[in-house]
Amino acid sequence: MEPPLTASTLYLVATPIGNLEDITLRALRVLKECDVVAAEDTRRSGQLLKHFGISKPLLSYFQFNEAKRSEEIIARLQRGEKVALVTDAGTPGISDPGERVVKAAVAAGFRVESIPGACALITALTASGLPTGEFHFIGFLPHKSGQRRKKLESLKSFSGTLVLYESPYRVEKLLGELNEVFPERMVVLARELTKKFEQFVRGKPAELLAMVKKLKGEFVVLISPADGDEPEGREEAETENAEDQVGNNPI
Numbered sequence: 592m593e594p595p596l597t598a599s600t601l602y603l604v605a606t607p608i609g610n611l612e613d614i615t616l617r618a619l620r621v622l623k624e625c626d627v628v629a630a631e632d633t634r635r636s637g638q639l640l641k642h643f644g645i646s647k648p649l650l651s652y653f654q655f656n657e658a659k660r661s662e663e664i665i666a667r668l669q670r671g672e673k674v675a676l677v678t679d680a681g682t683p684g685i686s687d688p689g690e691r692v693v694k695a696a697v698a699a700g701f702r703v704e705s706i707p708g709a710c711a712l713i714t715a716l717t718a719s720g721l722p723t724g725e726f727h728f729i730g731f732l733p734h735k736s737g738q739r740r741k742k743l744e745s746l747k748s749f750s751g752t753l754v755l756y757e758s759p760y761r762v763e764k765l766l767g768e769l770n771e772v773f774p775e776r777m778v779v780l781a782r783e784l785t786k787k788f789e790q791f792v793r794g795k796p797a798e799l800l801a802m803v804k805k806l807k808g809e810f811v812v813l814i815s816p817a818d819g820d821e822p823e824g825r826e827e828a829e830t831e832n833a834e835d836q837v838g839n840n841p842i
């Protein structure tokens with residue numbers, strides 16, 4: 592018998608990044624036993640809870656302005672409530688608004704507990720074939736071209752694998768930039784992780800640029816270290832049925 596949840600605690604609950612089986616027993620128990628689920632998008636998280644037969648009050652922490660975002664959650668923790676925080680997908684706090692809520696809860700002296708689970712960064716890195724001993728998570732680059740370029744230039748001196756998140760709408764732009772800053776590095780596109788059309792596409796930025804229009808969905812972008820410690824195979828690995836969707840050729 593697991594101990595009951597602790598009062599006045601913020602539970603960070605990792606949720607699936609595509610495959611609904613990727614949620615832990617502990618995550619489900621916390622979602623069932625908490626007083627309220629604070630969600631980035633209540634509609635989306637409501638659907639997830641429904642899928643698991645959980646009915647719980649949902650609280651949006653994203654629709655308010657910066658100052659108000661965490662206020663309601665802090666007020667509930669002060670009242671002794673057990674608050675589960677979920678983001679749209681994956682581990683709350685990694686490149687999503689969960690980070691600010693945690694900061695506010697810690698600053699207000701509340702206990703924060705992380706319920707580990709799916710995370711796009713780790714899912715991509717571990718299957719990429721790139722070195723995992725040292726890696727740097729960059730998250731999203733800034734939006735403005737000049738700032739992006741500057742940031743990428745600054746990463747040249749890093750050792751280890753570089754891991755970036757990118758919006759589906761900017762992956763092509765990113766590959767163009769990588770072609771200028773890191774033309775000789777091996778890049779891995781980890782696409783649609785844990786989903787039906789999951790795919791790892793490997794190549795130099797120019798090679799990937801030539802085929803990226805055919806690739807749809809969500810991406811993690813990984814860049815090999817400068818010292819050439821690269822995986823042997825440059826082939827594309829994909830799950831069954833993926834060919835029908837993208838029809839791309841191994842590089």
Ligand code: SAM
Nearest residue numbers: 608681682685710711756757783784809810811
């Ligand atoms: N907190 C989440 C995590 O770490 O798992 C990430 C949230 S961030 C707002 C969303 C980004 O994560 C996407 O733009 C993409 O780069 C990456 N991502 C999330 N799910 C993914 C998936 N199934 N396949 C590939 N990339 C994914």
